[in-house]
Amino acid sequence: xxxxxxxxxxxxxxxxxxxxxxxxxxxxxxxxxxxxxxxxxxxxxxxxxxxxxxxxxxxxxxxxxxxxxxxxxxxxxxxxxxxxxxxxxxxxxxxxxxxxxxxxxxxxxxxxxxxxxxxxxxxxxxxxxxxxxxxxxxxxxxxxxxx
Numbered sequence: 001x002x003x004x005x006x007x008x009x010x011x012x013x014x015x016x017x018x019x020x021x022x023x024x025x026x027x028x029x030x031x032x033x034x035x036x037x038x039x040x041x042x043x044x045x046x047x048x049x050x051x052x053x054x055x056x057x058x059x060x061x062x063x064x065x066x067x068x069x070x071x072x073x074x075x076x077x078x079x080x081x082x083x084x085x086x087x088x089x090x091x092x093x094x095x096x097x098x099x100x101x102x103x104x105x106x107x108x109x110x111x112x113x114x115x116x117x118x119x120x121x122x123x124x125x126x127x128x129x130x131x132x133x134x135x136x137x138x139x140x141x142x143x144x145x146x147x
Contacts, residue, residue, distance in 0.1 A: 001035060001099045002079045004091040006071040018074065018094055021046045028055040028073035030064050035076045039099045065091075080133065 003024055010017050018024050021044035031037065031054045041048050055073050058064050061081050068075045069090060078101045085091040107126060115123065 001040065001076050001101055002082065003040065003074055003076050003094045003097070004068055004082050004086070005074045005094055006069055007089065007092050009068075009071045009074065009092075021095055021097060024074055024094055025049040025053065027053075029053045030055065030067050030073040030075040031057045032061065032064050032075075033057070033059050034061075034102065035064075035078070037076055039102075040076050040097065043099050044095070044097045083133075 005018070005027075009027075018027050021041075024044070025037075025041065025046050025048075029037065029049055037049060056064070056067050058067075061077060064075050065077065065082065065085070067073060068077075069085070074094065076099075079086075079098070082091055086093055109119070
């Protein structure tokens with residue numbers, strides 16, 4: 001999870017773009033029930049923002065990201081959901097503080113000694129996607145049909 005804002009966002013109390021954790025929690029925040037600020041604030045070692053700091057709470061990441069793109073506030077979102085917007089410079093990551101997503105994804109399959117060609121290709125592709133994501137390149141590609 002990373003904190004993001006639109007490049008044109010400048011509504012911090014001091015009138016400049018937020019750069020520190022203290023700046024972040026002093027800004028209008030956009031929140032989601034799936035992405036509470038509690039864990040991020042603990043990692044950043046700052047006090048939980050007051051309830052009135054949250055200017056929008058939506059249970060749909062599309063709404064949250066849309067409001068951030070419009071410059072309405074700052075949001076804490078899974079990096080996987082904002083990687084493309086960050087790469088396109090539509091959004092800016094504020095601070096290097098990251099926290100894990102509360103609901104991680106898992107890929108599970110039956111253990112076998114030998115995978116068929118399609119399974120082996122898929123396993124290699126997914127490992128490459130995870131590696132690219134962990135490196136922070138944001139260059140994960142769409143899935144391809146494995147035949």
